[in-house]
Amino acid sequence: MKIERVLEENICECPAGLECSIEKTLEVLDGKWMFLIIRDLFDGVKRFGELKKSLEGISPKTLSVRLKELEAKGVVLRTAYPTVPPTVEYTLTEKGNSLKPIIIAMKLWGAKWG
Amino acid sequence: MKIERVLEENICECPAGLECSIEKTLEVLDGKWMFLIIRDLFDGVKRFGELKKSLEGISPKTLSVRLKELEAKGVVLRTAYPTVPPTVEYTLTEKGNSLKPIIIAMKLWGAKWG
């Protein structure tokens, strides 16, 4: 569906008896850390420690839990290399990459109104 | 800034020492109810009771608190009429309306991947 088309439509129009598609998106993007982790991954491949450093204030526990959720939802791909000490890389999957318009729109809004 | 331009840029690029603009957006859009309330208001003017009905599961307390936050942030306009019983209408301000691209992007993503 073209975005121009959607812009003309009723934003609330949802298939009868079905969950609204915004709510489905919110199941993945639930909470600020999800947005920020994904934003960081648009920068390219990242390791656990890199994410932890750039996401100021996140605890290792929260980062670990959130990354697992994103992996389980097919948004993030985790690749572990058997080095010592261990090397683990996180990247966005195709599904994760397709979140870009949302992140871009939020970035633009924040720049203008935030 | 044109969206095509932004799409080419590094999504993480933030002014040095300054808060990232996505984080500023997240100060307004914090939590699922914010997204859903705003989505409903794109449908047009709404009264408290209407919002409460369409936002399935929201408690009057949460709706009240969230609407006040949105009003304080300049996203929502509250208009009370001195009728009996009272009539109160909620609408999006210009700032609130400008959130549309975010909501649209989320709706499209949810429809495709959710």
Place this chain on the structure above:
DNA sequence: AAAAGTAGTTACATAAAAGTTACCATTGAA
């Protein structure tokens, strides 16, 4: 006289998300 209707508020309880601190395994380097 009591009920209905709107837009909430209040006090209390619960659940979910997040933070804190300490800790583990492995192995090459100092």
Place this chain on the structure above:
DNA sequence: TTCAATGGTAACTTTTATGTAACTACTTTT
């Protein structure tokens, strides 16, 4: 032999968000 480095985990506490149930004010309708 002890330290550093990576990518976490475990137990516990705190914070934040949300829900529940009852209640308010005011006036018209039954």
